[in-house]
Amino acid sequence: MLLSNGAFTLDDPIDNQEIPIMKVPTFYSIMPGSSFTDLQMTCTSFFVATLFGAIHCAGWSHRIHFSTHAGSLLWRISSAVITSCPFAWSMWVISGYSRGESDESSFSLKISQIMTGIFALLTFLTIPLYIVARIILLVLAFVELGNIPPGAFANIRWVNVLPFIH
Amino acid sequence: MARGLVDGNGVCRYEQSSYVTIKLIMVCRTAYLKENKSSVHHSDPVEEKVHEAESAAISPPKLDEVKTGCSDKSKSNSHGIEPCFKWTKTHGFFLQMGGFMLYENGQNQHVLGWETLMEYYKAGRIDLSTITEASINDRSKADGFSKGLALLQIVWFIIQSLARFSTKRLALTEIELVTAALAILSLVMYFLWWNKPFNAEIPIFISLCEPDSQSVESNLARKGENFLHIPFMNL
Numbered sequence: 201m202l203l204s205n206g207a208f209t210l211d212d213p214i215d216n217q218e219i220p221i222m223k224v225p226t227f228y229s230i231m232p233g234s235s236f237t238d239l240q241m242t243c244t245s246f247f248v249a250t251l252f253g254a255i256h257c258a259g260w261s262h263r264i265h266f267s268t269h270a271g272s273l274l275w276r277i278s279s280a281v282i283t284s285c286p287f288a289w290s291m292w293v294i295s296g297y298s299r300g301e302s303d304e305s306s307f308s309l310k311i312s313q314i315m316t317g318i319f320a321l322l323t324f325l326t327i328p329l330y331i332v333a334r335i336i337l338l339v340l341a342f343v344e345l346g347n348i349p350p351g352a353f354a355n356i357r358w359v360n361v362l363p364f365i366h
Numbered sequence: 367m368a369r370g371l372v373d374g375n376g377v378c379r380y381e382q383s384s385y386v387t388i389k390l391i392m393v394c395r396t397a398y399l400k401e402n403k404s405s406v407h408h409s410d411p412v413e414e415k416v417h418e419a420e421s422a423a424i425s426p427p428k429l430d431e432v433k434t435g436c437s438d439k440s441k442s443n444s445h446g447i448e449p450c451f452k453w454t455k456t457h458g459f460f461l462q463m464g465g466f467m468l469y470e471n472g473q474n475q476h477v478l479g480w481e482t483l484m485e486y487y488k489a490g491r492i493d494l495s496t497i498t499e500a501s502i503n504d505r506s507k508a509d510g511f512s513k514g515l516a517l518l519q520i521v522w523f524i525i526q527s528l529a530r531f532s533t534k535r536l537a538l539t540e541i542e543l544v545t546a547a548l549a550i551l552s553l554v555m556y557f558l559w560w561n562k563p564f565n566a567e568i569p570i571f572i573s574l575c576e577p578d579s580q581s582v583e584s585n586l587a588r589k590g591e592n593f594l595h596i597p598f599m600n601l
Contacts, residue, residue, distance in 0.1 A: 214464075214477055214479030214480070214482075215479035215480065215481040215482050220475055220476030220477075221464075221476050221477045222474065222476065223464060223477065224462075224463065224464030228462065228464070229462060230461070230462050230479075230480050248554050251550065251551075251554075252547050252550070252551055255543070255546060255547035255550060256543065258538075258543055259543060261531075263532075263537070263538065264531075264537075264538060264539075265539075266540075275540070337544065340540060341539075341540040341541040341543070341544045342541065344539065344540045344541070345539065345541060348537075348539055349537040350537075351536045351537030352530075352536070352537040352538070352539050354535060354536050354537075356529050356530065356533070356536065
């Protein structure tokens with residue numbers, strides 16, 4: 201199903217079992233009814249992944265304090281990686297979908313075939329990159345705990361925000 | 367609390383905020399209890415069905431009737447399909463969780479998949495009229511109130527992070543940034559999974575009714591009018 205090679209199967213792992221199943225697999229989800237539904241689902245999850253990465257990009261701001269320049273650089277690179285990777289993945293899914301939809305021997309088929317090839321390669325290259333970037337971000341977040349700026353200990357004065365009290 | 371001690375009047379404010387929290391919890395509880403009470407008094411049909419099912423649970427033979435739907439009572443009732451039966455998102459989530467299990471010849475057969483369920487339903491061999499949204503939600507260990515409380519805390523954390531990020535005097539640490547990103551992810555999940563039963567452990571057993579020619583006919587007649595309306599699936 202995830203392999204966007206145009207061909208689409210409706211085979212459900214629960215329904216088409218020889219041995220009766222007593223428990224669904226942990227990450228089981230019902231097969232989408234059409235390739236368009238599949239596209240919608242995949243693109244939604246990749247969009248959320250992009251959103252997740254985009255929040256990490258707040259580390260580019262000078263407001264986030266890093267103890268070393270190397271740490272800051274690592275954070276910036278990693279956050280850029282985890283924001284851009286889902287883009288490449290969703291492009292792969294979209295081009296695979298358009299390849300499945302376009303007519304035989306048409307121009308759009310050729311274009312989408314090339315695009316699918318490029319983005320498939322890009323996807324397989326970026327997946328390990330993404331994993332490494334996520335680990336770096338997590339580790340860095342804990343490492344930076346050893347060097348907290350004094351502002352992090354101060355409290356937010358919410359009372360100042362309320363009208364007529366201050 | 368450590369943060370409160372750094373400020374001059376931090377301790378005082380901590381007391382204030384805890385007072386507000388307690389007040390809030392009390393107000394919420396009162397509202398919640400009221401809601402519960404009123405729903406019992408109102409006795410809408412769905413609620414009544416649940417009470418019926420609950421009282422049936424006390425006497426096992428009766429429960430069998432209710433769950434299987436193969437009793438004479440439901441058969442006479444327009445072949446098992448009540449006009450009020452509606453397939454909801456909760457049903458869909460429960461199905462995906464493997465919540466419906468086929469029960470035949472006195473033992474569990476297998477988890478009902480989407481296609482198998484539809485096949486049997488169209489053949490009129492499954493009665494879903496007693497499986498209301500409320501009866502599925504009854505297996506869920508979280509309701510709107512507990513989910514709402516968790517949601518409130520998540521939103522509060524995000525607001526605080528935003529305030530820390532934009533105030534000059536304060537600083538946002540990297541770990542807070544990571545947590546805020548995860549909190550926003552969980553906001554999305556709360557939105558998408560609002561109707562999903564939480565931590566349901568026992569499946570709903572569905573028994574196959576004997577193939578009854580009359581009910582098959584009536585179900586085939588209903589086939590055209592799309593009686594199972596599923597909003598989120600293209601069939």
